[in-house]
Amino acid sequence: MGQELGARVYLDRVPLKYSGLSYMEIWISESQERMVLAVPPENIAKLISIFANENVSATVIGEFTGAKRLELYYEDNLVCDLDMRFLHDGIPQIAKQAAYIQVKHREPKIPQKKDFTADLLKLLGHFDICSKEWIIRQYDHEVQGGSIIKPLVGLKNDGPSDASVTKPLFNSDQGIIISNGINFRFGFIDPYWMAAGCIDEALRQIISVGGSLERIAILDNFCWGNPDKPDRLGKLVRAAFGCYDIAKAYGVPFISGKDSFYNEFSVQGKSTPIPGTLLISAISVMEDINKSVSMYAKAAGNLIYVVGNTRDELGGSHYYDLYKAVGNRVPKVYPKESKLSFAGLSQASEKGLIKSVHDCSDGGLGVALAEMAFSGGLGMEVFLGEVPCIKSSGINNRSILFSESNSRFVVEVERSKLKDFRKQLKRACFGLVGCLTDKPDFKVHGLDGKLCVNADINKLKDAWRAPLRW
Template sequence: DGIHGATFSSAELTDTHADEFSHAVQIGNPVTEKKLLDAILEARDHERGCLFSAITDCGAGGFSSAVGEMGEVLGAEVHLERAPLKYDGLSPTEIWISEAQERMVLAVPGDGIDALRAICEKHDVELCDLGTFGTPDRELILNYHGTEVGRMPMAFLHEGIPQTEREAVYESPPAHSPGPGRGTSPDLQTALVSLLSHPNIASKHWIIQQYDHEVQGRTMIKPLVGAHAGPSDAAVITPVEGSTRGLGIANGLATGLKDDPYLMTLAAIDECVRNLVCVGVDPTRIAILDNFCWPSCKDPRNLGSLVRAAEGCYDGAKAYRTPFISGKDSLNNQFTTEDGRTIQIPPTLLISGFGIVHDINACITMDAKSPDSVLVLIGETQPTLAGSHYAMLFGGEGDLPRVDLKRGPHTAQRVAAAIAVGLVRAAHDVSDGGMLVAAAEMAFAGGLGLALDPKAVDPDDPALLFGESPSRYLLEIAADDLNHLGEHFGETPMAVIGRFDDSGRLRLGEALDASVDDLREIWRGPLDW
């Protein structure tokens, strides 16, 4: 497995790829990966100091990219026969480019090899001395059983290949309006049921529970939380046994805004940060990763949309002070059929993030905790349904919602501070499906009823109920703490929109009266495989 994985991921798919590239898919082993990580961390924290001076993973291209990148300045000599193999009979070329998983390349001073070997043996991790960095003429030299099978100057490898120049074109998207056959507003219960059962929003428990996500992980907040297993905003683990510091892990995705990849990117970063903040992560200690999946960038329009998304990454990371520390791209996601038709995926950018929880005892979850608590909406709702799941199902006019790069980070910091001082019992971000979906999820996760206030929540305002404006949060607050909360948020938009109770029903005046248990089953049912 893992031969030509990079080639496969960069190639346009056809109906023959399943046979031609079945070997390209890497077969991972999470238990082996955990052993490897533990060994590397022990080598990093060795009593003599870190046992390695440089490290990288064997990703796309395997040894070829890992050693080729690490040896750029010094050169490197590699003995390919020393590499442990998953399969007998691999050629030198296959060894050099294999992308088999759970492998890292380390630069280790000679006097540290024995100590590193002892650590690897302790953790049942394979180790080999693959070669040395540093050659007289700054070359990359490959040997196999005493025979030289490759030699290339590092200067040529890194600086000698002409750079490709391509044309990128971007056109502003047209104003959004209802599509054919759309534009008829359903009643609130029909809309809520349709959204909760949408595959993007419905429970993913069948995926989560296929593998034990708690193996050696010391999980503090799981992907499903509350008495009735509602959708957590993020997970929290404790990487260091015995420590009260935690690591929050979350994602952000806003493909509904794909018509403007810049706004899509900002919304994804904003959602990732909100998800982390909602469990107690410090927003000043967040790092993020990008995962681009794009149709062919040989098309100037596709490349233009990619450039637009990259600009969003730059502006969003600076505004939220969330550095990109890694990422991945796959830029040729399209399929040509036997009759010559080309099917392209929509531009998609997943933002993943993790951040520091200073004290896991202060973590909170999204499930409602207590009758008589009040529900507070934080953040500004923009008067648009564009880009929302509601618009996807029923239509909706307006401009695509925009992230305010000053207000969004500020709101995240104020919510995080309110959680840190104990003002918040539960927090949930408003994203897929909008505010009414998020409120229903909080209620059924905690097994409580919720009465929304018609004076604060206009049942005839679909943008408020179902719009997916960024930078919004739902907070469960003790009624006695409302004054403190108002002082805390100051000029940040804040509205008390309802109160939890023990009725077991979600109500909004005469416009909505639904069983919370029924809503939970509707949410859980579509993917209950």
């Protein structure tokens, strides 16, 4: 903040959580939940009064000087006096070696099958996919009664929401949307596409609840191994390029971020890093929270659409993880195509043409359809032959059900609004794949028209809730 002007800071005025800290510890401490504000002198008393009314500590610890130096005082002693230009530009940049080599994984040999019901049940119980209600209920997500779309939604308030919507001001219908995207498995194949997929997931979850791409900002959180080792750093650089390219392509700014490096453990003298992991969080503002959309099925007879193309991209999928495999065909991101889907869905939500939306991510289309059905307590009948796909030799029932291709949505539409909905999505790829029913049956017909998934929604939900049931 004081790079251009210079600053004078009195370290003995800084509020401490406990006594005994040296002035050096006070200066370099990274204690959380603190913020530095630049305030005109005439506004200080009013500002401190506002914070006091909220029982929040606020303390004047110094001023900007115009001397272009950093001056630190502790108990009237000058303990630091540095030229700002030297502080910011005088130290040579660290040079590190980075190396990245594309890894080729074996493609799993999974027996052909006609019925994928058992696989879907296993996926719903995967620890990455199963219900996290036990964890969510430990935290206050009501936000002073202002939560509009909560982390858990549905007929029994236990379905997995795509994002949260909060109304911060009671005299306004504006809302704040928060979402995130993460999938470290894609990084086993290519950290670039892992980063791209994480951004895409965070964005499409904003879109799912009624947000718009025009009003989204994002931030990153890297958890990585030792960046002093060329192979670890190479993957980090590759992921950073993915962040840059996809954020630019979507026109969303990074407004903050953090990292946690050197996450390695030693086994028999060999250092092993954690999987390079990137969490992307997204924040957006929506003008009218009354137009927000949840993910659970609403009414029997309504139609089910899939928006966005499915590709033969089982690499890094949770389905492959069931078979202890990684594969190579990692899901990629196609921003030009995706932005058409995002814009169409945002417009349809704005016009009230959508009853529910659920994004396709962990577990692919099969999991998204099942979650939408059992969260709403309704049956569903779906035909995979109507799912929009990029045709290839690998497109079959398995890849359509479980590929984790990016930028896809499952959408519920009332029959009376079908024409208007299709008009809003005319520039996007979409397909009418089925409908909701009043029976508790989840039925999926394969490319040959025969049933390839047939299960009771209560059995699907039980498989999803069982691993971390509280």
